[in-house]
Amino acid sequence: MRRKLHRLINRTIESKTHTVKLEKNFFKLFELPQQFDTDSVAMKRRFRVLQRNFHPDRYIGKPPQEHRLAVQLSAHINTAFATLSDPVKRAEHLLNLQGIEIDHQQSTIKDNVFLLKQMEFRETLEQAAFEKDRLALSNILTEVSDDFKVCQIEFAKKIVNLNSTESQSLTDSLCNEVSKMYFYQSLSNELNTNIRLLSQ
């Protein structure tokens, strides 16, 4: 590991070029298999090793150029870690690596059952928030969290097939799952904030 990192430093920080090559594949950067399910302990360990080597504090007293590049690298590592730690961002990153882009504002979910459910959740949330019903909010949160998990499992299962089959319907359905995850995540955050406000 040390020797490998040393080589990486030689190639990037200590080179005379003015830019560093940033590894765009965060799974590669973190030495993790390129899949949805991640080992969070290994990820954290790798994060600390990377920061220990590239954090700008390690380059105080070195030429300013090196320090500047370290800031860039360290920021990139932080972005990668934040992306891999968040299920929605991680799923999007997996799709991006396959050349698939998702626009949350544009994409519409082609799943009528889900759309109905989405409306129901919204209505129940508004009702419960209006009535300041903490228990009801907690119940919705449990339900939303369960559905969120189901989505993640579905996505993890489907993305495995992406390499073998070049199918538009698979791509669509993966994007669909991400959009759903995005919805569940925002809704969970909203529910948590509402619950916290009520407990004050």
Next chain:
Amino acid sequence: MAILKISEPGQSPLPHQFKKVIGIDLGTTNSLVAAVSHDGSGEGEFPAVLNDLEGRAMLPSVVHYGIDGADCVGHEAMALAAQDPFNTLASFKRLMGRGIDDIDDLQQFNVANDTVSTDQKKSTAMIRLATVAGDITPLEASAEILKSLFNRAQARLGGPIEGAVITVPAYFDDAQRQATKDAASLAGLKLLRLINEPTAAAVAYGLDKADDRLVVIYDLGGGTFDVSILQLSDGVFEVLATSGNSSLGGDDFDLAIVQWALTQVGCVADDLSPSEYRRLLASARAVKQQLTESEAKSIDFTCANERHQLNLSRDQFNALITPLVNTTVEVCRSSLHDAGLTPAEIADVVLVGGSTRVPLVQERVAELFQQKPKVDVDPDKVVALGAAIQADVLIGNSSNADLLLLDVTPLSLGIETMGGLVEKIIHRNTSIPSSRGQEFTTYKDGQTALAIHVLQGERDLVADCRSLARFELRGIPPMVAGAARIEVTFKVDADGLLEVSAQEIITGITANIQVKPSYGLADNEIAEMLKASYSYAEQDRDARMLAEQKVEAIGLIDAVKAALLVDADLLDEQQLGDIRQSIETLLLDIDTNNTLIISQSVAILGRETESFAALRMDQSIRTALQGKNLDDVVE
């Protein structure tokens, strides 16, 4: 990591070659300096606070000005406070990075009788205080304190100081951090790093020795409150969330006593002469400190030359400060929420800052976390000690080379978008250094410049956030609205300081700015921001919806007008008349500030222009088929 310990030839850190570096805790009430000493073997490392010649560790953060400038600081200056209140500056840390508009109530700041300079014309300039030596900024006064500590360190350590780490409250915004950095350069210090006070305290405690654990640092100083939640593991201090209030501290406890005393005798602050006010404030502070040990204490003071004596019990004092202490507990709760943690998951709670000696503070913190908080290291000294340890590591003296501090940004950073809304680019509690770009586009046809307004805060509206800087990207080639692609990049360095750049991607035109803040927002607004972002959520949402609706309406009108200029001949008299009428109606409706009315009008105009849009598209396609480039027909 072994590779980091490899020295350049001839630069090996032999024991006699240790570089002299210091850590400074620049506090609201008191400041300290500390350094790590090394024994001959190079193994032993002893962080210690450097005392003055009279054996005192703390330097009161007070500066006295004479005709020729600052003539004394610290204890000497404090002794002159009552006799020469106008020329004795104290608690100026609370004014760092703040403008004149920020302080409508000077008494709040414990600089009660320092007059604000009257010739101050620009409300965006940093606040100045009038003294016989002229107008003094809090930045200059801070530099005097730093100089004094620097001289003390140089005398004690015997030799040139090669660098310093200065601590700032974790909740300090960009303006306050920048002002502190500027004070360091004004004092002639080589600043190695600004580090956050709670993080420094965690370092001094050395809690990282144990395996992976979660720690809360509760830091209540003279003028600021911070809470940081850290994950410690094997030398890495990783901040998971931080929050606080940069204008809440022990000074407010003193002011609560002053307010109580004045009410008891039927006086108001204006009845007191400046000297009397300073004396009452000093007595209030003394009583507060004595109530840590005693159950009751008497307070003597004069109001308009009339003597008063009052008795204050600890229970009464507790009642006076309960709202303030509750605020800090609430901030702790919300920070735990941000980190996705419960109080039970916290392994250790550490109290930092002199104000944590107040028994009620200790009780309430113990109650929240269900454990006795740690106070093993002197809460006044722990921050300076941590800063010294970090300075020693940064300069490469320490054998403890694995020590690494990973901090976060305390407040969200963003830019103003159409309609007075803030688009957050870097969210609070993001690990720093951080770099993030976001694409924006032009809003009007032929727009050649883009004004970029940088803001910090949690709220949705520009008016509710702190304005950090404004700059312009010029020279964008004229294009239709929405065609230009402008990438705005925010970079926050390890000190938490922001740099913003903008680039038009198609042409490569760039503009960037090292954010030098404008100081134009009320102090309590910063403190309110986080809380407000929760409790005002509904109000914010309504305001956001209205603003967005207005933007959509104006954008639609502009687009339709532009299209009419070129292709009005595609429409018959009736259609043209209807569209013009709808534009007029919509223009009037925008002024109603009613989201629903505006949205209805937008929908009507949208429907009426549907067929117009279709006609225009048909024409474009035909033109393209006739061999003309589509670009030629786009205005």
